[in-house]
Amino acid sequence: xxxxxxxxxxxxxxxxxxxxxxxxxxxxxxxxxxxxxxxxxxxxxxxxxxxxxxxxxxxxxxxxxxxxxxxxxxxxxxxxxxxxxxxxxxxxxxxxxxxxxxxxxxxxxxxxxxxxxxxxxxxxxxxxxxxxxxxxxxxxxxxxxxxxxxxxxxxxxxxxxxxxxxxxxxxxxxxxxxxxxxxxxxxxxxxxxxxxxxxxxxxxxxxxxxxxxxxxxxxxxxxxxxxxxxxxxxxxxxxxxxxxxxxxxxxxxxxxxxxxxxxxxxxxxxxxxxxxxxxxxxxxxxxxxxxxxxxxxxxxxxxxxxxxxxxxxxxxxxxxxxxxxxxxxxxxxxxxxxxxxxxxxxxxxxxxxxxxxxxxxxxxxxxxxxxxxxxxxxxxxxxxxxxxxxxxxxxxxxxxxxxxxxxxxxxxxxxxxxxxxxxxxxxxxxxxxxxxxxxxxxxxxxxxxxxxxxxxxxxxxxxxxxxxxxxxxxxxxxxxxxxxxxxxxxxxxxxxxxxxxx
Amino acid sequence: xxxxxxxxxxxxxxxxxxxxxxxxxxxxxxxxxxxxxxxxxxxxxxxxxxxxxxxxxxxxxxxxxxxxxxxxxxxxxxxxxxxxxxxxxxxxxxxxxxxxxxxxxxxxxxxxxxxxxxxxxxxxxxxxxxxxxxxxxxxxxxxxxxxxxxxxxxxxxxxxxx
Amino acid sequence: xxxxxxxxxxxxxxxxxxxxxxxxxxxxxxxxxxxxxxxxxxxxxxxxxxxxxxxxxxxxxxxxxxxxxxxxxxxxxxxxxxxxxxxxxxxxxxxxxxxxxxx
Numbered sequence: 011x012x013x014x015x016x017x018x019x020x021x022x023x024x025x026x027x028x029x030x031x032x033x034x035x036x037x038x039x040x041x042x043x044x045x046x047x048x049x050x051x052x053x054x055x056x057x058x059x060x061x062x063x064x065x066x067x068x069x070x071x072x073x074x075x076x077x078x079x080x081x082x083x084x085x086x087x088x089x090x091x092x093x094x095x096x097x098x099x100x101x102x103x104x105x106x107x108x109x110x111x112x113x114x115x116x117x118x119x120x121x122x123x124x125x126x127x128x129x130x131x132x133x134x135x136x137x138x139x140x141x142x143x144x145x146x147x148x149x150x151x152x153x154x155x156x157x158x159x160x161x162x163x164x165x166x167x168x169x170x171x172x173x174x175x176x177x178x179x180x181x182x183x184x185x186x187x188x189x190x191x192x193x194x195x196x197x198x199x200x201x202x203x204x205x206x207x208x209x210x211x212x213x214x215x216x217x218x219x220x221x222x223x224x225x226x227x228x229x230x231x232x233x234x235x236x237x238x239x240x241x242x243x244x245x246x247x248x249x250x251x252x253x254x255x256x257x258x259x260x261x262x263x264x265x266x267x268x269x270x271x272x273x274x275x276x277x278x279x280x281x282x283x284x285x286x287x288x289x290x291x292x293x294x295x296x297x298x299x300x301x302x303x304x305x306x307x308x309x310x311x312x313x314x315x316x317x318x319x320x321x322x323x324x325x326x327x328x329x330x331x332x333x334x335x336x337x338x339x340x341x342x343x344x345x346x347x348x349x350x351x352x353x354x355x356x357x358x359x360x361x362x363x364x365x366x367x368x369x370x371x372x373x374x375x376x377x378x379x380x381x382x383x384x385x386x387x388x389x390x391x392x393x394x395x396x397x398x399x400x401x402x403x404x405x406x407x408x409x410x411x412x413x414x415x416x417x418x419x420x421x422x423x424x425x426x427x428x429x430x431x432x433x434x435x436x437x438x439x440x441x442x443x444x445x446x447x448x449x450x451x452x453x454x455x456x457x458x459x460x461x462x463x464x465x466x467x468x469x470x471x472x473x474x475x476x477x478x479x480x481x482x483x484x485x486x487x488x489x490x491x492x493x494x495x496x497x498x499x500x501x502x503x504x505x506x507x508x509x510x511x512x
Numbered sequence: 513x514x515x516x517x518x519x520x521x522x523x524x525x526x527x528x529x530x531x532x533x534x535x536x537x538x539x540x541x542x543x544x545x546x547x548x549x550x551x552x553x554x555x556x557x558x559x560x561x562x563x564x565x566x567x568x569x570x571x572x573x574x575x576x577x578x579x580x581x582x583x584x585x586x587x588x589x590x591x592x593x594x595x596x597x598x599x600x601x602x603x604x605x606x607x608x609x610x611x612x613x614x615x616x617x618x619x620x621x622x623x624x625x626x627x628x629x630x631x632x633x634x635x636x637x638x639x640x641x642x643x644x645x646x647x648x649x650x651x652x653x654x655x656x657x658x659x660x661x662x663x664x665x666x667x668x669x670x671x672x673x674x
Numbered sequence: 675x676x677x678x679x680x681x682x683x684x685x686x687x688x689x690x691x692x693x694x695x696x697x698x699x700x701x702x703x704x705x706x707x708x709x710x711x712x713x714x715x716x717x718x719x720x721x722x723x724x725x726x727x728x729x730x731x732x733x734x735x736x737x738x739x740x741x742x743x744x745x746x747x748x749x750x751x752x753x754x755x756x757x758x759x760x761x762x763x764x765x766x767x768x769x770x771x772x773x774x775x776x777x
């Protein structure tokens with residue numbers, strides 16, 4: 011045995027985004043020490059670091075291979091367009107969330123702990139980068155834990171308020187249990203194959219002993235951990251409480267970036283581990299260990315139905331958006347259940363659009379709760395008259411979340427349903443469609459408060475400053491533009507489905 | 513039955529028995545001490561599996577670190593002077609049935625599987641090999657763990673400080 | 675049957691795992707729930723090391739166990755900080771009494 015320095019050095023060039031994120035994290039910790047009480051510099055360092063990382067991520071489009079290969083083994087980290095797409099999405103959400111934080115009251119009030127806030131956000135980014143590009147179960151588990159540990163603390167960032175503290179407690183208890191269960195599942199897979207590398211497992215699971223009860227058990231145990239991250243039913247029960255309790259910037263972040271990373275992980279795990287072959291139409295044949303298709307369809311129908319029906323009687327807008335994000339996770343799961351390249355394209359398109367509309371909705375909720383201190387539905391009475399810009403924008407975001415034309419949300423749903431119909435899963439498509447109709451009801455309920463209710467004493471008039479108006483437009487315009495002119499997005503998604511290996 | 517088997521049964525019994533006490537005893541301080549016994553039992557099992565270094569780390573980190581943390585948690589969150597250290601349980605009966613069923617499925621599934629077994633000499637020393645693995649194949653994991661510990665430090669400090 | 679083999683270790687680990695789950699489900703006290711989580715992680719670790727020993731997979735299993743131990747320590751530290759913060763605000767650490775957030 012000898013130490014192979016070249017292997018380590020060669021891998022550096024294909025891990026530049028991760029290295030940038032880590033260095034920025036270290037920079038923030040260090041700079042924070044010297045800043046004293048004025049932490050205004052930190053968000054700008056954070057954004058600069060994200061842009062540099064974004065540049066390196068864009069360079070990764072089209073690359074295809076392991077980031078590093080040890081002697082006589084398979085690499086732990088892959089570089090491919092699929093990973094790059096999700097990394098870009100995560101960075102976009104991160105930049106927007108940092109911009110949110112600049113005007114969020116909850117965050118500003120705790121300005122003495124801004125060093126920790128941005129450090130933990132970078133911890134999350136690093137974890138999510140690894141989640142979307144790791145090809146080894148141990149590294150995947152570690153990445154999930156890195157994201158979780160950072161977000162446990164962030165969910166309770168304004169730690170002296172009751173609901174923040176409660177959110178972080180519930181998050182860590184459910185999170186700890188589900189990741190422990192996932193680890194047990196990984197240990198079983200390790201026992202059967204003697205490896206934790208997805209590519210090696212793939213070549214080994216053809217053996218008969220994997221196809222008994224134990225393979226099914228291992229798959230389900232691992233899915234517990236992933237399902238927790240994407241808040242799929244029945245592992246979703248933490249979501250409403252944590253989303254409602256956490257600071258709203260973090261809620262927005264969890265509902266987009268962390269969920270996107272979880273979905274990327276799920277897709278990579280299923281495709282790389284269980285794939286047998288891909289046919290000309292792009293449909294996958296999986297090794298007969300677990301009937302992933304039926305399993306995911308079941309989970310997804312359960313998820314969207316529970317999410318939509320629970321959202322119906324929520325009076326807190328943040329909590330309602332939490333349930334709506336559960337429902338959206340259900341729709342996105344359908345894209346995976348198709349088990350085809352077309353389904354993955356639909357997932358990629360849906361996520362890009364979902365990022366814009368969900369971030370936008372949370373942004374407006376944040377601006378209003380900055381003034382009112384809450385997210386009660388009654389605070390929105392007559393908002394359309396007192397603050398027309400916010401009212402109209404929220405309307406567009408909600409219409410897009412419902413999936414009505416001419417907004418981008420419609421395009422996302424359209425691609426999803428096309429993939430379903432193409433795979434002859436008509437019944438499932440109809441169930442999803444009915445679910446969308448249910449969701450119409452609770453989104454419309456908000457609009458009723460905005461336009462049909464009279465402004466009363468609790469309604470506030472909010473005129474966003476120039477920076478916030480620009481940010482709002484950055485989130486709003488793509489919703490309208492992608493609604494009619496979506497071919498560039500579709501092209502990008504089509505070129506980004508390449509996972510290394512298949 | 514040779515001496516190896518006897519030692520195994522002692523440790524296995526200590527581990528499972530004390531773990532059972534951890535989850536059933538009503539006194540939270542007792543639970544913490546039973547957990548100590550569980551960790552010791554697991555250490556013994558590691559030694560029997562020739563994982564000497566892991567066993568030492570288990571002792572140092574689990575018994576010396578995590579358990580102390582948990583006991584501090586118990587002390588700081590209970591009014592010791594009021595002898596309010598009893599702790600209640602929820603849905604005991606349904607949970608017992610559910611977990612019992614699951615345990616049955618799990619054990620039977622694990623026992624009825626043909627695992628990949630191969631006779632092999634146990635390595636004489638593990639530390640050398642572990643060090644090489646850590647710096648070669650697992651270098652990325654090693655680095656990420658470093659970041660993770662930093663993040664955990666920052667996070668815990670962020671919550672604990674004023 | 676009496677001669678100790680892989681299966682014996684697997685039985686110990688699965689019992690430990692199920693006891694951990696049982697503790698997590700039934701305990702009200704947050705610190706006790708954390709103890710249940712530690713049991714689950716230990717069970718997984720026994721699996722990793724036992725499989726590696728009997729399957730002759732080399733030292734991989736042991737190094738994974740080391741990583742998990744480190745992770746468990748980090749998680750316990752954060753969890754305890756959160757629990758102490760909860761106690762400061764709610765004056766209780768019983769998970770069923772901490773429910774200001776609900777439908």
